[in-house]
Amino acid sequence: MVEAPSPLPHQNDTYEFCIILPPRINSAGIWENLAYPSTMLTYSLPLLEMQIVMIFVSSHLIYAILKPLGITLFASQIIAGLILGPPIMGKLNAFRNIFYRRELGVEMIDAVSVFGFTLFIFLTGVKMDVKMAFNSTKKSVVIGIISLLSPIVVGIVLHKTFNEHKRMNDVIKTERIVGTLIESTTSFSVIACVLTELKIINSELGRLALSSASVGDLSTLFLVQIISLSQDWATSPLLALQRVLVAFLFITVLFFVFRPMMFWIIKKTPEGEPIEEVYIVAILMVAIGCAIFTHWTQQAPLIGAFLFGLAVPDGPPLGSTLINKFECFVNGIFLAVYITASAMRVNPRKMVSNPPRVKFSIISFFLTFLAKFISCFIASFVSFMPFRDSLAFGLIMSSKGVVELAYFSTFRDNWVSCPV
Secondary structure (H helix, E strand, O other): OOOOOOOOOOOOOOOOOOOOOOOOOOOOHHHHOOOOHHHHHHOHHHHHHHHHHHHHHHHHHHHHHHHHHOOOHHHHHHHHHHHHOOOOHHHOHHHHHHHOOOOOHHHHHHHHHHHHHHHHHHHHHHHOOHHHHHOOOHHHHHHHHHHHHHHHHHHHHHHHHOOOOOOOOHHHHHHHHHHHHHHHOOOHHHHHHHHHHHOOOOOHHHHHHHHHHHHHHHHHHHHHHHHHHHHHHHHOHHHHHHHHHHHHHHHHHHHHHHHHHHHHHHHHOOOOOOOOHHHHHHHHHHHHHHHHHHHHOOOOHHHHHHHHHHHOOOOOOHHHHHHHHHHHHHHHHHHHHHHHHHHHOOOHHHHOOOHHHHHHHHHHHHHHHHHHHHHHHHHHHOOOOOHHHHHHHHHHHOOOOHHHHHHHHHHHHOOOOOOO
16 A cells, blocks of 8 residues: 655645556457456556557547538547546547556556657757757847737736736736747747748748747747746745756756767768667657656756757758658657647646636747737848748747646646636
């Protein structure tokens, strides 16, 4: 019997339950118990495989139905998660035994999906050219910074406008700050996916959007670290200095130790020959190790994987090999599982149970979206871009996707209530 911990904050429940040690992983299949074939789902691996199959089938079935209406695969996966969640399919006993059993449950699929999303963020860093951000034109830098700051300014004004601050607790204040910051972000990977689907990634508009998104992405990372350090400084200046030192040493090792080693691997590989598998596996293990290290230093594990991805030389032969080997599997399986599993944790009833918070969330969403869209439109239009192209550019830069969903999910895991 595992002793339950003391009650957690934010009105979380605490449970006591029995677990089997060592854990049962592999089953003998349906032949283990012909009278009750479902016995094989008491093993973790068959249960995980069943969960992945159900997520994959349901999301693609919904996508096949909604595709004629112009609904994207990303939106279909979110809808599938809402349907598979506790308020709908979770009420069925047979389905609850697959996804919501107490000893295994949704935590297992969450762990696998977070692992897959870590690989996705690593590949995003591999595809991003750091030189693009630092060698960007003045127009790209201005657009990237304005697209980040304008929604933040609007969010601050909106907070001041609502006369509820005296009655708000710290959770609601944090929730609104988090929502505003996430709506202000511009993700490189999301913009790249949109441009790829529109088949304009190599156009002048596409190159400007990618360059501006890379500036915005790095600016967001810098801003988040500044906010985190300011909070640490208010708590303990010594702790803040320690984290700055650790971050500096970590980045130094990435770009002055691991990056030269990867250039040595490229130099060692004969021209026209593929990178040896042992090096590919080693790089992947280092990426996972970087994620674990940043998690150990009380930072998001995704930051470590992303920074290591930035240190990997982009393009052939190393960067392109990593993309070709892992992108299809990560995007096709792990990313779909992550999106659907994240949506499964949404409770629609709880979303509408507090009308003032719903009202603020809706107003905040529309105003921050308009702030980002209008600022990007004006900045591109005054740079002599055609009117229609400027409209398209503003919409592209305002796009949201799996990265923003991951931000909300991460804050939820840290027991921060978010407006989703």
